Amino acid sequence: MLFASRQSNPCDGNAAIGDSEYSNFNIYTLTLSGGILTDCARLTSNVNDGFATYGVDPSSDVTWTDDASKVVFAAPDHIGTGRNKLFWVDSTVGVGQSVGDQYDYPPAGPVIASEMIWEDVLVGDGIIKVSLNPGVLINIGDKVSIYELDSFTGEISQSEIAEVTDIQHDFGNFVTEIHVTPNTVNAYLGMMSGGSSFVEYPATLRQMGQNIVPLDDNADWWDPNASGNYAECAAAYRSKLLAVRKPSANAEDYVCGPACAQDGAATTNANIVMISDTNADSEYTVGGGDNLIKVTNFHGAGAYSVNQVWPMKPKWSPDCKMISFLAWDRSPGNTNPTPPSKTSVYIINLDAEHSGFEKATLPISSLTDTGVYPIYKYDDHSMPANFPNWSADGKLVSYSLDRNNALDLEQASSDMDNLVNQMFGSSNYDIYLEYVLDQPESQGAIYSPQLMGNVDNNEMALAQCPTHAASTCPNKPNSPFVQVSQMYSGAGAYLRMLTLGDESEVNEGGGILFQDGIITAVFPPNVVASSTVFYNTDPTAYCGGVLLPDCPVDPTNDFIVQAGEAREYFPDGTNFESYARLIFRYCDNDVDGYVDAGTENVHVATAAGTKAFTYNSLTNTCRIDGVLTSGGTISADSLAVYYWDNVGSQWVRMDGAVDKVNKTITVFSKHFSRYDTLGFRTGLQAPVLVPLQITDIRTYPNPYVQSRNWADGIKFAAGGLSGYGPINIEIKVIDIRGSLVTTLAGVVNGNAPTDFSNVLENNAYTLLHWTNPVNAAGRPLASGVYLYYMTARTTNYEVTHKGKFSIVR
Structure with missing residues (x-):
């Protein structure tokens, strides 16, 4: 794991030494081992000459390269153009080491001594002769960089680091x-041979040639992010480096293919660019043979102009098919001169085939372009967003919201003190997760953020350990998250790891779990129950001849068919602090866009004992009697989920998204109720449909006092009952230890299929009369509390309920 810290020694031991040299930001790594973060190592250094700090830009993101051998970051090049540039550093640093290698050198620093090499240096030389300088500001023990400039490009063509062992002045010649160790590994042309080579102190990454962008580049660079090189990453976008680039003039706005030339639609606005390792040298070198294209091409006429957008912090999705980014609205008045900075989160779809998603054509130039989708909009909620990222499975985008509405990006990027004050003083960040696959308008454009991190002060910058096949992260797919937390005002920030665990396994039976950072209920297709249909424009003709309050009505002129059994999977009214995601699966093995024939009638078939329905959750396939299902006349596009509103005594349609690729219907709810999946089928005769509805289920007498009520028994009753009978009742009685006491069964036969007035007594409908409350062995029940689980079934419907009663002997 990569992180930046201003702490002089965030890692115990010798990873950093001293209070002054390392008092500003540096980059560190931690290793996840055995469920804990350990083996801290420092990768960078910085220096301060009294005027400026030469080191990592902490307002910029950092990134691994695709093989994690290097780390790419932004840093100011004060001795060159003065602009932010991208540098890289080896990430393979020994734990506890602090001196003697590149991680002891700042990216670019003040030149204390620069001595021109006079005579040619050969490979293996231990003495370098420079122009006579008795006042040379290089001392024995200093680390110096030895380098040569290319006479055509001015770039560093070769370089190395050495330690000074002695200094002698030859006044005669x-x-x-300058005596060095180890001996040189390169040869350098001296000034006498027309070369341009130097010995320079202090040694910097700049002088070692570890810059990604040209040293004379007149643009500012931030927020690098590299895609992976693993099988799950789209081949077209593997090993690509994203970054934000802001040219100082139109002439500096270039693209490279691989030769660089001014962009035909040049601008000085900040934009996201993509760098490819075109020359396959395992490095990103803009202007050195690698391609550079624009991902965005937003334009702005000035510092703050109408419709000006600055993209920031781009992040590749794990499958390398989408890019998330921060969009800073820089229209007049937005931060200049008054905060907050109005920042939103968007995604660009490059190659994902999710339902409803269109692909973008690069570069995009507007937030409303095809293939661009909002995740969070500042204008809708008035809280600035920051730190966008992805969950490991690519289904959620995480972001942090400043609930104090105080973010000021102008001040935050001005210096390190202002950045710290912005992040940990005036702000109050909380972390949210947003489900991605329902963001297109065609999928409902559902905004349902899940609160992931919330303390009184700050929680921000959520990242999850990857879960692709090559990853060694633990507990896939619920691998650990890491976030930055500030627990109270004035405190330092800490890295905190969140380890997730499933609350229950999702298998053929469905289940509830913590999935992708959100409470999720999964409903497998083997709950599908009925093939009966009704024509919904005239409920009186198809719901028992009268207008029944429980007859589902949807405003269409098609036939409607039940494609999922209405069941109570969890206690009605179970509430969550934020929305839970409900995923209903359906069968479509042949991917023809229709619910497979027969799978909408599973309960009837299996109850008759003639057919066996199976669902494989790993392959997402359905079978009846071992044969893959297919065909069907229920269009997947017509599927919707309804919940039963007990107060209004009606079915209510829920907005949701049908995913025909994964064969799911996804909706969001703050409570669990009774759900039914309904779809439309045309061309069929519409028979009668009366859904089974049982409300206000109870037992009486409760408690059952055996000495007083022995002649009456226990009645299971309901305050409301409607449906198309007969109704088969099964009740399992469980004691407080979880042991099955007995199983009861009965049938409710009405005067007519929809008339149950004959079982109405004392304003309640009797569902089952347990005349002699004894256990399976015929013994009277002991005093105590008992649980019961009731299942009520008709030909097409099933209702489940659980409750409890007491026995007093």
């Missing part, structure tokens, strides 16, 4: 001899 007008040279100063």
Whole structure:
């Protein structure tokens, strides 16, 4: 794991030494081992010459390269153009090491001494002769960079680091001899041979040639992010480096293919660019043979202009088919001169085939372009967003919201103190997760953020350990998250790891779990029950001849068919602090866009004992009697989910998204109720449909006092009962230890299929009369509390309920 810290020694031991040299931000790594983060190592250094700090830009993101061998970051190049540039550093640093290698050198720093090499240096030389300088500001023990400039490009063509062991002045030959160890590994042309080579102190990554962008580039660079090189990453976008680039002038706005030239639609606005390792040298080198294209091409006429958008913090999705980014609205008045910065979160779809998603054509130039989808809009909620990222499975985008509405990006990027004050002083960040697959308008454009991190002060910058096949992260797919937390005002920030565990396994029976950072209920297709249909424009003709309050009505002129059994999977009214996601699966093995024939009538078939329905949750396939199902006349596009509103005594349609690729219907709810999946089928005769509805289920007498009520028994009753009978009742009685006491069974036969007035007594409908409350062995029940689980079935419907009663002997 990569992180930046301003702490002088965030890792115990020798990873950083001293209070002054390392008092500003540096990059560190931690290793996840045995469920804990350990083996801290420092990768960078910085120096301060009294005027400026030469080190990592903490307002910018950092990234691994595709093989994690290097880390790419932004840093100011004060001695060159003065602009932010991208540098890289090896990430393979020994734990506890702090000196003697590149991680002891700042990216670019003040030149204390720069001595021009006078005579040619050969491979293996231990003495370098430079122009005579008795006042040379290089001392024995200093680390120096030895490098040569290309006479055509001005870029560093070769370089190395050495330690000074001695300094001698040869006044007769007008040279100063600098003795180094180890001996040189390269040859360098001296000034006498027309070369341009130097010995320079201090050693910097800049002088070692570890810059990604040209040293004379007049643009600012931030927020690098590299895609992976694993099988699950789309081949077309593997090993691509995203970054934000802001040219200083139109002439500096270029693209490279691989030769660089001014973009035909040049702008000085900040934009996301993509760099490819075109020359396959395992490095990103803009202007050195690698391609550079624009991902975005937003335009702005000035510092703050109408409709000006700055994209920031781009992040590849795990499958490398989408890019999330922060969109900063820089229209006049937005931060200049008054905060907050109005930042939103968007995604760009490059190659994903999810239902309803269109693909973008690069570069995009508007937030409303095809293939661009909002995740969070500042204008809708008035809280600035920051730190977008992805869940490991790519189904959720995480982001942090400043609930104090105080983010000021202008001040935050001005210096390190202002950045710290912005992030940990005036702000109050909380972390949210948003489900991605329902963001297109055609999928409902559902905004349902899940609160992931919430403390009184700050929680931000959520990242999840990857779960692709090559990853060694534990507990896939619910691998650990890491976030930055500030627990109270004035405190330092901490890295905190969140380890997730499933609350229950999702298998053929469905279940409830913590999935992708959100409470999720999964309903498998083997709950599908009925093939009966009704014509919904005239409920009186198809719901028992009268207008029944429980007859589902949907405003269409098609036939409607039940494609999922109405059941209570969880206690009605179970509430969550935020929305839970409900996923209903259906069968479509042949991917023809229709619910497979027979799978909408599973309960009837299996109850008759003639057919066996099976669902494989790993392959997402359905079979009847071992044969893959197919065909069907219920269009998947017509599927919808309804819940039963007990107060209004009616079915209510829920907005949701049908995913024909994964064969699911996804809706969001704050409570669990009774759900039914309904779809439309045309061309059929519409028979009668009366859904089974049982409400206000109870037992009486309760408690059952055996000495007083022995002649009456226990009655299971309901305050409301409607449906198309007969109704088969099964009740399992369980004691408080979880042991089955007995199983009861009975049938409710009405005067007519929809008339149950004959079982109405004392304003309640009797569902089952347990005349002699004894256990399976015929013994009277002991005093105590008992649970019961009731299942009521008609030909086409099933209702479940659980309750309890007491026995007093």
